Amino acid sequence: METKFTEQQSLGLISEMITQARNNLQKNSGTSMIFNGYLVAFTALANVALNFILSNPRQSFWIWLLMIPGAFIDRMIDKKIDKEAIVKTHIDRIIAATWRGFGNSIVLFLIIIFGYGYSMQNYRIFILITPIIMMMAGLGEYITAKACRFKPFLYGAFVMWAGALGCLGTYIFLHRWSEITHFLILAICMILAFVVPGYKLNKSAKQDV
Amino acid sequence: MFEELDPLLHSQLRLAVMSLLIGVEEADFVFLKERTNATAGNLSVQLEKLKEAGYINVEKTFQGKMPRTVCKITPKGIEAFENYVKSIQTYFNAKNLS
Structure with a gap:
């Protein structure tokens, strides 16, 4: 059955369908963030x-x-x-590419910092590892938040950036224990910035799809 | 004088499908059926017409034991959709001038 319709109706339909496709969230898309959040938090606490x-x-x-x-x-x-997934959007592709780029940057950053640290015999620069990784994760979350227009990721980005600054605070005020407190900060930030928004995203995606 | 609208796109269900596909990389038959509120039979017929015109690619696979149909808009489909939107704009511009 084919229904012919007016030009006005066709414009309305195009606009409605484009909005529907744009606002779609993949089911379980927060699961990866939840997994990574728990994994890093557990590893930091185990450390x-x-x-x-x-x-x-x-x-x-x-x-x-x-x-x-x-x-x-x-x-x-x-x-x-x-x-x-019953639908793949361009935004899904951008977000996936952002986090793949984040993973690659971390590997490269670790090679660079360990390379410098061991070749200069300056192990103190390893103190920068946690805050810099948190800063990069904050950037990844910020891009994700803007791309999928999901506010909890935006709050997550600010939590990661605040955590990175908090690491500097612990170095200034708790010099001897700064490495250990970095891991405590990281564990808390991963729960607040990855696990909580991940669950919220899954809840929204369930309602959406 | 304005351009004639593409008859293949100037149909409610086919235009809805094309409008959904223009905004995504690819979409499953289930997604299109849910979003357009069409019946499976009607949607299949309209997808076939769009496929025959070269506006979309339809890939049939299996997910476990379940058959799966994934649709993706082609460059020819994007061009046709853009021309369709332009034709409508021309129509409205002409209407506003008169």
């Missing part, structure tokens, strides 16, 4: 605990190798969501 348990506290940093299998699991989650 703090191991720092007190192990006879050589420096060994506690090896816990961060958990990020490697974590990245593979995250990729699998993304692939599953992508496969099940």
Whole structure:
């Protein structure tokens, strides 16, 4: 059955359908953020605990190798969501590219900072790792918030940026314990800036699709 | 004198499908059916017409044991859609002048 209609009605229909497609959120699109939020928060807290348990506290940093299998699991989650998605928007592609770029930047940043640190025998610069990664994560969340017009990510971006500044505060005021407090700040920020908005996004996507 | 509207697009369901597809990378049959409130049979017929005209690509796959139909607008479809919108604009401009 075909329904012919007026030019005015056709303009109205185009506008309505474009809005519907634009406002669509992929079902479970927050799951990856929830997973990464919990993974990083758990690893940061485990690092703090191991720092007190192990006879050589420096060994506690090896816990961060958990990020490697974590990245593979995250990729699998993304692939599953992508496969099940009934619609893929241009915004989904931009957001996915932003976070892939974030992942690549972190790997590159770690190579650079460890390269400089070990070649100059200046291990103090490693103190910059947590705040700089938080700053980059804040940027990723900011772009995501603007692209999908989802306010909780915007708050998340400010939480990450505030956390990065908080790291500087702990270095000034709690000099000896600054590395450990960095991880505590990171764990809190990951829950507030990734896990909470992730759950909110999934809730919105469930209502939307 | 204004351009004649593309008869293939000047139909409610086909235009709705094209308007949805212009805003996304690709969309599943289920998504199009939900958003247009069309029946599966009617939607299938209209998708076939758009496919025959080269306006969309229709890919049929399986997700597990379930069949899946994914639609994507083609460059020819984008051009046709843009021309359609331009024709409507011309129509309204002419109407406002008269």
